[in-house]
Amino acid sequence: MFRSLVAAxxxxxxxxxxxQVHHSPLVDxxxxxxxxxxxxxxxxxxxxxxxxxxxxxxRLAGTDDEARAREWAVKKLTAMGFSNVRVETFEMPTWxxxxxxxxxxxxxxxxxxxxxxxxxxxxxPEGVSGEIVAFDSVDALRVAPDEIVRGKIVFVDHAMxxxxxxxxxxxxxxxxxxxxxxxxxxxxxxxxxxxxxxxHHRTPHTGSMSFTEGATPIPAGALSNPDADQLLRILKRxxxxxxxxxxxxxxxxxxxxxNVIAEVPGRDPxxxxxxxxxxxxxxxxxxxxxxxxxxxAIAAAAAxxxxxxxRPLRTIRIVWFGAEEVGLLGGQDYRTKHGKxxxxxxxxxxxxxxxxxxxxxxxxxxxxxxAEAIGKALAPLGIVTGSFNEAEGSDIGPMLGDGHPGxxxxxxxxxxxxxxHTADDTLDKVxxxxxxxxxxxxxTVVAILSGGIxxxxxxxxx
Amino acid sequence: MFRSLVAAxxxxxxxxxxxQVHHSPLVDxxxxxxxxxxxxxxxxxxxxxxxxxxxxxxRLAGTDDEARAREWAVKKLTAMGFSNVRVETFEMPTWxxxxxxxxxxxxxxxxxxxxxxxxxxxxxPEGVSGEIVAFDSVDALRVAPDEIVRGKIVFVDHAMxxxxxxxxxxxxxxxxxxxxxxxxxxxxxxxxxxxxxxxHHRTPHTGSMSFTEGATPIPAGALSNPDADQLLRILKRxxxxxxxxxxxxxxxxxxxxxNVIAEVPGRDPxxxxxxxxxxxxxxxxxxxxxxxxxxxAIAAAAAxxxxxxxRPLRTIRIVWFGAEEVGLLGGQDYRTKHGKxxxxxxxxxxxxxxxxxxxxxxxxxxxxxxAEAIGKALAPLGIVTGSFNEAEGSDIGPMLGDGHPGxxxxxxxxxxxxxxHTADDTLDKVxxxxxxxxxxxxxTVVAILSGGIxxxxxxxxx
Numbered sequence: 001m002f003r004s005l006v007a008a009x010x011x012x013x014x015x016x017x018x019x020q021v022h023h024s025p026l027v028d029x030x031x032x033x034x035x036x037x038x039x040x041x042x043x044x045x046x047x048x049x050x051x052x053x054x055x056x057x058x059r060l061a062g063t064d065d066e067a068r069a070r071e072w073a074v075k076k077l078t079a080m081g082f083s084n085v086r087v088e089t090f091e092m093p094t095w096x097x098x099x100x101x102x103x104x105x106x107x108x109x110x111x112x113x114x115x116x117x118x119x120x121x122x123x124x125p126e127g128v129s130g131e132i133v134a135f136d137s138v139d140a141l142r143v144a145p146d147e148i149v150r151g152k153i154v155f156v157d158h159a160m161x162x163x164x165x166x167x168x169x170x171x172x173x174x175x176x177x178x179x180x181x182x183x184x185x186x187x188x189x190x191x192x193x194x195x196x197x198x199x200h201h202r203t204p205h206t207g208s209m210s211f212t213e214g215a216t217p218i219p220a221g222a223l224s225n226p227d228a229d230q231l232l233r234i235l236k237r238x239x240x241x242x243x244x245x246x247x248x249x250x251x252x253x254x255x256x257x258x259n260v261i262a263e264v265p266g267r268d269p270x271x272x273x274x275x276x277x278x279x280x281x282x283x284x285x286x287x288x289x290x291x292x293x294x295x296x297a298i299a300a301a302a303a304x305x306x307x308x309x310x311r312p313l314r315t316i317r318i319v320w321f322g323a324e325e326v327g328l329l330g331g332q333d334y335r336t337k338h339g340k341x342x343x344x345x346x347x348x349x350x351x352x353x354x355x356x357x358x359x360x361x362x363x364x365x366x367x368x369x370x371a372e373a374i375g376k377a378l379a380p381l382g383i384v385t386g387s388f389n390e391a392e393g394s395d396i397g398p399m400l401g402d403g404h405p406g407x408x409x410x411x412x413x414x415x416x417x418x419x420x421h422t423a424d425d426t427l428d429k430v431x432x433x434x435x436x437x438x439x440x441x442x443x444t445v446v447a448i449l450s451g452g453i454x455x456x457x458x459x460x461x462x
Numbered sequence: 463m464f465r466s467l468v469a470a471x472x473x474x475x476x477x478x479x480x481x482q483v484h485h486s487p488l489v490d491x492x493x494x495x496x497x498x499x500x501x502x503x504x505x506x507x508x509x510x511x512x513x514x515x516x517x518x519x520x521r522l523a524g525t526d527d528e529a530r531a532r533e534w535a536v537k538k539l540t541a542m543g544f545s546n547v548r549v550e551t552f553e554m555p556t557w558x559x560x561x562x563x564x565x566x567x568x569x570x571x572x573x574x575x576x577x578x579x580x581x582x583x584x585x586x587p588e589g590v591s592g593e594i595v596a597f598d599s600v601d602a603l604r605v606a607p608d609e610i611v612r613g614k615i616v617f618v619d620h621a622m623x624x625x626x627x628x629x630x631x632x633x634x635x636x637x638x639x640x641x642x643x644x645x646x647x648x649x650x651x652x653x654x655x656x657x658x659x660x661x662h663h664r665t666p667h668t669g670s671m672s673f674t675e676g677a678t679p680i681p682a683g684a685l686s687n688p689d690a691d692q693l694l695r696i697l698k699r700x701x702x703x704x705x706x707x708x709x710x711x712x713x714x715x716x717x718x719x720x721n722v723i724a725e726v727p728g729r730d731p732x733x734x735x736x737x738x739x740x741x742x743x744x745x746x747x748x749x750x751x752x753x754x755x756x757x758x759a760i761a762a763a764a765a766x767x768x769x770x771x772x773r774p775l776r777t778i779r780i781v782w783f784g785a786e787e788v789g790l791l792g793g794q795d796y797r798t799k800h801g802k803x804x805x806x807x808x809x810x811x812x813x814x815x816x817x818x819x820x821x822x823x824x825x826x827x828x829x830x831x832x833a834e835a836i837g838k839a840l841a842p843l844g845i846v847t848g849s850f851n852e853a854e855g856s857d858i859g860p861m862l863g864d865g866h867p868g869x870x871x872x873x874x875x876x877x878x879x880x881x882x883h884t885a886d887d888t889l890d891k892v893x894x895x896x897x898x899x900x901x902x903x904x905x906t907v908v909a910i911l912s913g914g915i916x917x918x919x920x921x922x923x924x
Contacts, residue, residue: 054695057572065571109527110519110749113885201663202748202885226888230749233516233889286664287572287692423575423664426688427695 026376031447034309035377039440044304045353046432048076048297052280053287053427060284061323062094062255069280073260073296073320080304082262082318089258090333092323095119097206097284098248100221102192105129106242108234112227114192115204115285115422116247117176118326121217123190127246128153128219130189134235138174141182150187153243154179155194155223155231162198165358166351166413172196173207180220181212190219190245194228199418202226206283207421208326219247257281257322259330262300264307266315267454272342273315274449276303276442278349279324279395286425290416294353294430294438296320302442306450313451314344321395324350331395339399345449346406348393349442352419353435354412358384359445361407362391362400370448374407377444381437386410407449409441488838493909496771497839501902506766507815508894510538510759514742515749515889522746523785524556524717531742535722535758535782542766544724544780551720552795554785557581559668559746560710562683564654567591568704570696574689576654577666577747577884578709579638580788583679585652589708590615590681592651596697600636603644612649615705616641617656617685617693624660627820628813628875634658635669642682643674652681652707656690661880664688668745669883670788681709719743719784721792724762726769728777729916734804735777736911738765738904740811741786741857748887752878756815756892756900758782764904768912775913776806783857786812793857801861807911808868810855811904814881815897816874820846821907823869824853824862832910836869839906843899848872869911871903 023032052072059069070087077085095118102114130153135141141149141156156179160172175193183191195205204224211217223231234241260280266273278295282288303316321330345363359378361371368388375385391406400406419425447453485494514534521531532549539547557580564576592615597603603611603618618641622634637655645653657667666686673679685693696703722742728735740757744750765778783792807825821840823833830850837847853868862868881887909915 050695054692055570055699057566057570057692104519108517108519200886200888200890202665202888203663226886226890229890230516230519230888233512237517424662424688426662426664426692428662428688428691 024376030453031377031444034305034447035381035440035444038305038443039381039436042301042305042436042439044301045294045297045435045439048300049289049293049430049435050427051076052293053289057287058284059280059282059288060096061257061281061326061329062092062252063096066257066281066322070258070260070322073280077260077262077300077318080300081307083265085262087258087260088333088337089256090329091254092257092329094252094255095326096250096252098122098250099246100248101246102221102223103244104234104241105244107237107239112231113202113204113224114221114245115206116249117180117206117220117222118208119210119217120220120247120249122249123219123245123247125248127244128189129242129244132231132235132241132243138178138182141179144186146186149183151189153245154183154188154191156191157194157228157232160196160198160417162414162417164412164414165410166416169196169417176207176222177209180209180218181215184211184215184218185213188218192221192223192245195222195225197225197417197420197422200225201424203422203424205421206285219245221245221247257329259322259334260320262318264303264312264316267311267313269315271314272344273317274344274446275317275319275346275396276446277319277321277347277395279330280320281323281325283325283421285423287427289425289427289430290352291420291425292324292350294435295349298349298353298438298442301439302446305443306446306453310453310455312453314449316446316450324395328395331398334395335399339402343404346393346396346399346404347409347445348396349409349438350394351411351413352416353430353438354415355434355437356381356383356409356441357412358386358410359407360386360390360410362389363405374445374448377448378441381441383441407445409445411438486838492915493839493906496767496909497843497902497906500767500905501843501898504763504767504898504901506763507756507759507897507901510762511751511755511892511897512889513538514755515751519749520746521742521744521750522558523719523743523788523791524554524714525558528719528743528784532720532722532784535742539722539724539762539780542762543769545727547724549720549722550795550799551718552791553716554719554791556714556717557788558712558714560584560712561708562710563708564683564685565706566696566703567706569699569701574693575664575666575686576683577668578711579642579668579682579684580670581672581679582682582709582711584711585681585707585709587710589706590651591704591706594693594697594703594705600640600644603641606648608648611645613651615707616645616650616653618653619656619690619694622658622660622879624876624879626874626876627872628878631658631879638669638684639671642671642680643677646673646677646680647675650680654683654685654707657684657687659687659879659882659884662687663886665884665886667883668747681707683707683709719791721784721796722782724780726765726774726778729773729775731777733776734806735779736806736908737779737781737808737858738908739781739783739809739857741792742782743785743787745787745883747885749889751887751889751892752814753882753887754786754812756897757811760811760815760900760904763901764908767905768908768915772915772917774915776911778908778912786857790857793860796857797861801864805866808855808858808861808866809871809907810858811871811900812856813873813875814878815892815900816877817896817899818843818845818871818903819874820848820872821869822848822852822872824851825867836907836910839910840903843903845903869907871907873900
């Protein structure tokens with residue numbers, strides 16, 4: 001049960017540089033030891049990430065692939081020794097990608113790399129052809145007269161930057177989120193947007209969108225960044241540009257999804273649990289390695305490391321949400337079923353597994369010293385202490401909004417949107433050393449929130 | 463006519479750091495000035511690269527796309543002011559890609575990214591399904607008993623490194639070149655190889671191969687590197703692995719290709735010409751930016767810069783070869799028609815446009831001082847002088863083998879095989895500053911080989 005901790009402690013002890021360094025008196029030595037052991041030797045997170053991406057691969061919400069992922073998750077969490085492993089199911093509308101292609105047919109015939117956006121309408125098997133009308137932003141599309149859009153294929157550009165904090169995705173993601181509805185209401189035949197991404201590869205970025213304000217679904221896709229660049233160069237020649245677009249997406253109606261839940265029971269089951277989470281579903285083009293196999297892996301690895309060390313005072317509840325990508329549906333279902341129950345803190349990992357660089361929290365004024373202790377304990381991992389009044393997360397966002405306390409461990413997002421929602425989201429993009437730093441940070445936070453870990457009696461091992 | 467040279471000279475003169483530096487007395491000041499002007503301000507190579515990749519895009523040998531590229535080339539070379547612009551056509555067997563997909567159907571169902579290799583057989587529209595039999599090398603496949611291969615889909619792995627000199631492509635390319643014939647002769651249903659490439663993207667590398675020794679064509683594809691990694695992880699689980707493979711390639715029979723030729727006439731037309739070249743065709747997945755739009759662009763830009771400066775003693779002959787990718791057919795045709803004629807030197811650019819780092823030459827003992835002068839003149843560009851007894855090039859290789867003199871300007875190949883033969887071979891991969899360094903090096907070499915440039919009388923311009 002505590003073999004991993006013992007082995008890791010030996011590792012640390014074997015390093016004279018570490019053992020000769022005096023630690024901050026402001027950090028509980030037991031917490032520091034758990035942190036350093038995870039940083040040195042965690043393998044749980046890699047095992048889960050490698051296993052889920054290899055044995056399941058893509059797992060789009062509502063599909064058989066996601067159902068197989070739930071079965072895999074139940075087996076894995078049970079094998080790891082967690083308690084109360086269960087699935088809470090829910091129904092959801094299910095959309096799937098079909099055959100897809102784009103081709104410039106005039107003035108310079110050539111293929112373009114395209115991916116349908118989630119909830120895209122279908123062109124049918126024959127596809128549609130239309131003249132391109134291009135906009136540098138959603139704002140430009142919004143003010144355009146209907147006449148210049150009607151019957152055409154809209155292209156919306158943007159200039160999303162790659163920032164460490166991931167800012168840019170919100171603002172520059174508007175072509176994907178709002179573009180299809182605006183284009184549909186103006187009578188467009190279809191829409192292609194520049195991928196909401198920061199790479200230079202022919203791997204278009206999909207992502208969710210929905211037709212609102214009563215807009216009729218139209219075919220909606222993303223061009224890869226090199227293709228968007230190419231389309232702009234072609235448009236600059238000043239000749240009419242025509243595209244043929246095939247997006248054979250389908251709505252399958254209501255299908256089942258679910259949240260997979262497991263626990264490390266606390267010594268006092270009457271206390272509110274600490275919720276540690278990520279999402280199990282992924283987009284369908286890659287194997288969902290950074291989005292979000294690493295997230296579920298980090299959450300479970302931290303819980304496992306606490307369990308290996310002994311019994312926490314508070315219950316640690318692992319939730320691997322279903323159907324996050326297509327509209328945060330797993331988070332909604334958990335909130336419906338458990339949102340009124342008290343939680344000691346909510347934490348979610350859904351931003352890859354590059355190095356955590358900042359911790360934010362929202363634990364309330366009465367728990368300021370706990371939040372400060374978290375910052376002190378994370379500092380040796382190179383993590384700055386950010387806000388004491390902010391926490392966020394995709395699935396947990398609405399519950400945080402309801403007033404539940406939370407902690408956010410912010411990963412470096414500089415390369416996240418190179419890969420996010422593309423076929424390139426595969427295991428080779430995960431850096432094992434940075435993944436261990438994530439687990440070390442999470443283990444530290446959960447150890448502090450746990451209310452203390454009671455070590456098992458060691459007599460029998462001697 | 464010499465506007466560009468004059469403008470560039472002004473640029474150089476305007477830089478006090480450059481003007482205050484004493485140049486090597488071993489380099490002809492006129493050659494140095496041409497070199498430095500190209501490094502500062504060449505735009506010809508970018509214009510050609512941008513134009514060809516934008517207005518034509520992919521241009522697979524034998525197709526209408528390649529025919530459009532020839533028309534584009536004739537117009538462009540004529541507009542640039544070259545003489546004797548012409549196309550020398552030839553017939554060639556033409557292969558085209560069709561619909562293609564790969565899917566692991568057991569034990570862990572999931573899609574894989576695949577691209578047919580040139581000359582692949584077709585699976586037909588229904589595809590084929592078979593158990594995977596895996597080999598770490600062509601050598602392992604070669605010694606395998608037929609029984610373990612028959613009726614199966616062969617996978618051949620390798621571990622190609624990314625080297626500056628591009629070494630590795632020869633040795634580690636054997637799965638693509640030899641694998642399909644070996645697999646066919648052992649009765650395999652099909653073959654997939656790890657992409658002959660060094661990247662980590664879901665963009666498989668195509669490339670030519672042919673079935674030799676009387677082997678029957680079978681479906682032959684390349685998996686992307688992340689997919690090959692994934693297949694290995696799946697195989698390591700020890701369960702039988704089954705793949706469904708669809709590669710609907712087609713042979714279209716004989717079609718036309720051709721070499722596009724243009725000249726800067728020398729003052730003495732009886733002297734053998736200097737041949738400067740690249741290849742016009744490309745693979746069909748990307749727009750052939752680094753392979754080989756930059757090559758034809760560099761060759762023509764260097765010739766244009768000499769022409770802008772005045773009349774060379776020797777004729778400079780630009781050749782944009784057709785059908786290189788599918789078997790060096792343009793080079794063969796040129797050799798058949800002109801291989802017996804003397805050439806003063808052959809040069810080809812077909813390795814992208816990253817910085818040239820080494821010059822090799824094979825001009826013969828009698829021209830050693832000319833080869834040394836080339837080395838001295840290139841040194842300020844950061845180019846080391848390599849061998850005096852070696853020159854190479856894809857299309858020009860056989861003629862160099864016949865004994866024609868040649869020069870090789872070696873580009874840095876460290877990232878070349880990340881992109882080579884993939885959908886990612888697009889304009890954004892070309893670095894304009896490094897492209898100018900290429901043109902500067904080529905201009906230097908061609909200026910030295912030209913036998914001297916007679917400047918036009920300037921009287922009328924004053």
